Amino acid sequence: MKKYLIYGVVLYLVACAGKLNRQQDAPPAQTLPVVKLESGSVTTWQEYPANIQGTVNVDIRPQVSGYLEKIYVEDGAWVTKGQPLFRINSKEYSQFSNSAGANVQLAKANVEKAQLEVDRLQPLVANNVIAEVQLKTAKAALHEAQAAYAQAVSGKGSADITLGYTLITAPVSGYVGHINFKQGSLIGKGEVDPLTVLSEVNDVHAYFSMSEADFLGFFAAVQGKTTEEKIKNIPPVELELADNSIYKNKGKVELVQGQFDRSSGSIAFRAVFANGEKLLRSGITGKVRIPFAQQNKLMVPQQSTYELQDRVYVFALGDSNKVISKQISIAGKSEGNYIVEKGISSGETIVYSGLQRLRDGAVITPQVLAADSVLKAVAMAH
Structure with a gap:
C-alpha cells in the first residue's frame, strides 16, 4: 500500500511539472493597438487625367x-x-517706307500747286476776265491732287505698318x-x-474628360436643376501633379463641353487654377480630383487590412481578446482608408496594426485607440 502511495505521488509531481513546462513554453499575449469602428461622414475623390494649358496660348507667326x-x-x-x-531683316521694308514718304511729299506739292491755280483764277472769274469753266477745271484738279495726297498718306501708313512687322513683340x-x-x-x-508659342500662365486651365456613365453619375450627385447650376455647385477641386503631390491652390470647374465626342464617348471639362508662383506650365499633365461628401460610411484604415488571394481581410477582436479574421467588401477609398460595404459592422473592434504574426484564435492584449484620431492621422499621412 505504501508502495502504491509513493508511486501516485511521483505521477502527480510529474504531471505538475509537465503542466508548468507547458505554461512556461506558451508565448505571452501580444500587446497590439485596436480601434473601435464607427460610421461617419467621408470625402471620396474621383480622379481624371488632365492636360494643363495656359489661359492664353498665342502662336507667334511672322506677318x-x-x-x-x-x-x-x-x-x-x-x-x-x-x-x-x-x-x-528690315532693309527692303525701310525702302518701301522711304519711297512711300517721298510719294507723300510729291502729292502734297501737287495739292499746293493746284491750290495756287485755284487762288489765281478766282479773282479773274469774279471780274469776268476768264470763263468760269476754267475755275471749275482748276478746282477739279485740286480735288484730284487732294485725293492723290490722301492715297499717298495711306500708302505711307501701310508701308510703316509693314515695316513695323519686322520687329515681333510679345x-x-x-x-x-x-x-x-x-x-x-x-x-x-x-x-x-510658328516661330514659338507664348503661354500666359497667371492662371492655368486643366482639361479633362468624363465618360457618359461617369457624367450621369457625377451630375446626379451635384445639386442644381440645370447644368449651369450644377457646375456652379461643384466644390473646389484639387490638382495632383506628376510627382503625386497635390498642388496647393484649389481650382474651380467652369466649363463643360456642349456635347459628347462621338469617337471617344466622352465629354470635356475645364477647371481653372491660380498660378501666381508660375509653378504650372503649359503642356504638363496631372489629375483633377473632384471631392464628394458621403454620410454614414464605415471606414477602415488600409494598414489594418491584409490581402489573401485577392480578398481583403481584417482581424476583429472577439471574446476573451481572441482575434477572428473577417473578409470585408470594399466600396471605395478615401485618404488611406477603405470604405467598407459589408463584412464588418459599426461598433466592432479591429486590430489596427501588427497583423504580420497574427493568426485566427490568437489572444492579444488590446491597446484601445480613438477611431477619429486614427482616421485623421491616416488621412494626413496621405
Whole structure:
C-alpha cells in the first residue's frame, strides 16, 4: 500500500511539472493597438487625367517674309507684354517706307500747286476776265491732287505698318515655348510651324474628360436643376501633379463641353487654377480630383487590412481578446482608408496594426485607440 502511495505521488509531481513546462513554453499575449469602428461622414475623390494649358496660348507667326535677323529671347524665358522677341531683316521694308514718304511729299506739292491755280483764277472769274469753266477745271484738279495726297498718306501708313512687322513683340506676358527657327532662317507667312508659342500662365486651365456613365453619375450627385447650376455647385477641386503631390491652390470647374465626342464617348471639362508662383506650365499633365461628401460610411484604415488571394481581410477582436479574421467588401477609398460595404459592422473592434504574426484564435492584449484620431492621422499621412 505504501508502495502504491509513493508511486501516485511521483505521477502527480510529474504531471505538475509537465503542466508548468507547458505554461512556461506558451508565448505571452501580444500587446497590439485596436480601434473601435464607427460610421461617419467621408470625402471620396474621383480622379481624371488632365492636360494643363495656359489661359492664353498665342502662336507667334511672322506677318512679313524675310531673313530672321535677330532672336532676342531663349526657350522657356519669361517675357512681358511688348517685349521684343524677333527681328526680321528690315532693309527692303525701310525702302518701301522711304519711297512711300517721298510719294507723300510729291502729292502734297501737287495739292499746293493746284491750290495756287485755284487762288489765281478766282479773282479773274469774279471780274469776268476768264470763263468760269476754267475755275471749275482748276478746282477739279485740286480735288484730284487732294485725293492723290490722301492715297499717298495711306500708302505711307501701310508701308510703316509693314515695316513695323519686322520687329515681333510679345502680345501678352508669359513663357516662351520652343523656338522653331534659327537666326538667319528665311521665314514668311506660309510657315506651318510658328516661330514659338507664348503661354500666359497667371492662371492655368486643366482639361479633362468624363465618360457618359461617369457624367450621369457625377451630375446626379451635384445639386442644381440645370447644368449651369450644377457646375456652379461643384466644390473646389484639387490638382495632383506628376510627382503625386497635390498642388496647393484649389481650382474651380467652369466649363463643360456642349456635347459628347462621338469617337471617344466622352465629354470635356475645364477647371481653372491660380498660378501666381508660375509653378504650372503649359503642356504638363496631372489629375483633377473632384471631392464628394458621403454620410454614414464605415471606414477602415488600409494598414489594418491584409490581402489573401485577392480578398481583403481584417482581424476583429472577439471574446476573451481572441482575434477572428473577417473578409470585408470594399466600396471605395478615401485618404488611406477603405470604405467598407459589408463584412464588418459599426461598433466592432479591429486590430489596427501588427497583423504580420497574427493568426485566427490568437489572444492579444488590446491597446484601445480613438477611431477619429486614427482616421485623421491616416488621412494626413496621405
